[in-house]
Amino acid sequence: LDSLLQEIKLSTMSLRLGYKKSSRSRSKRAGLHFPVGRIHRLLRKGPYASRIGSFAPVYLAAVMEYLTAEILELAGIMARDYGKGKILPRHVLLAVKNDTELDRLLEGVMMEGGGVLPNINPALTTQDDEEEVK
Numbered sequence: 001l002d003s004l005l006q007e008i009k010l011s012t013m014s015l016r017l018g019y020k021k022s023s024r025s026r027s028k029r030a031g032l033h034f035p036v037g038r039i040h041r042l043l044r045k046g047p048y049a050s051r052i053g054s055f056a057p058v059y060l061a062a063v064m065e066y067l068t069a070e071i072l073e074l075a076g077i078m079a080r081d082y083g084k085g086k087i088l089p090r091h092v093l094l095a096v097k098n099d100t101e102l103d104r105l106l107e108g109v110m111m112e113g114g115g116v117l118p119n120i121n122p123a124l125t126t127q128d129d130e131e132e133v134k
Helices: 002-012 026-030 036-045 056-081 089-098 100-105 122-133
Strands: none
Touching: 026 036, 026 056, 036 056, 056 089, 056 100, 089 100
16 A cells, blocks of 8 residues: 555656656556557557547557457467467458457458358359259
């Protein structure tokens, strides 16, 4: 508790008075792997808004990390189902297309090297069956 209060005191004191800035990155403080500082820089430099709040890049990094983890988890399951030890673009595509929410989110996205979903039109299969009977 004392260390937490000390950290709060240091963070509220002015840097102009000579107090040290926290040496931990914002990603570490938020418990994320995605770079909060880089996302903040890209938001500031991009054509999004003239002013960016301090919590916006943290939130965006957390959302991006969650989506990445979700896609990689499903792709890992697909790779394991196909007996592979490595996630390929094909596994990512199949994982996204088989999940309804991710499929709707990435509706217009084309993944290079992913191929297409295995699908045979039923009209083509019934025509073959009729020919075999005759």
